[in-house]
Amino acid sequence: MITQMISRIPVVYKYATGKKMNCLDFLRADHMRVELLFVQSKVVKDKKIKEKLIKKIVQNLNSHAQIEEEIFYPACEKISQLKPMILEAREEHHQFKILVDELDKLSIDDESLDAKLSVIIEDVMHHVRDEENDLFPKVGKAMSQNKLEKLGQQLQTRKVKEIEKAA
Ligand SMILES: [Fe+2]
Ligand SMILES: [Fe+2]
Numbered sequence: 001m002i003t004q005m006i007s008r009i010p011v012v013y014k015y016a017t018g019k020k021m022n023c024l025d026f027l028r029a030d031h032m033r034v035e036l037l038f039v040q041s042k043v044v045k046d047k048k049i050k051e052k053l054i055k056k057i058v059q060n061l062n063s064h065a066q067i068e069e070e071i072f073y074p075a076c077e078k079i080s081q082l083k084p085m086i087l088e089a090r091e092e093h094h095q096f097k098i099l100v101d102e103l104d105k106l107s108i109d110d111e112s113l114d115a116k117l118s119v120i121i122e123d124v125m126h127h128v129r130d131e132e133n134d135l136f137p138k139v140g141k142a143m144s145q146n147k148l149e150k151l152g153q154q155l156q157t158r159k160v161k162e163i164e165k166a167a
Pocket of ligand 2: 027031
């Protein structure tokens with residue numbers, strides 16, 4: 001997980017400096033935000049901090065899935081060769097969102113909390129690897145630079161709304 005994060009530091013730097021970002025870079029940076037929370041959740045000892053981290057994980061996973069399903073996936077589905085991958089990605093979202101909802105309802109003292117969180121992390125990391133290694137390169141070839149940047153802007157605007165809603 002750490003190696004994957006380090007390889008994407010340039011993407012995050014571009015994001016942080018507010019340069020125009022295409023949708024693939026934006027989604028990679030958003031994946032990395034969640035992965036950092038995953039790493040923190042594995043090492044944190046304090047229960048109150050862990051509780052807050054889990055809330056953040058739930059919010060970030062839900063908002064990420066939401067913006068992909070609303071904006072990114074529909075744009076990909078218009079390209080017929082990508083349709084099967086998107087159908088599978090939607091099923092993977094469906095699967096991990098069930099566990100994320102369950103995690104959200106668990107007490108911090110529940111004995112199944114760590115096990116559920118571990119399964120979510122495994123599922124999400126598998127999904128992220130499929131998107132970044134398989135789907136994104138195909139999308140990058142199939143869409144124009146202009147389209148990729150337009151989608152990037154739409155995703156950014158929508159993500160800000162999601163963050164405000166959760167605050
Ligand atoms: Fe996804
Ligand atoms: Fe994603």
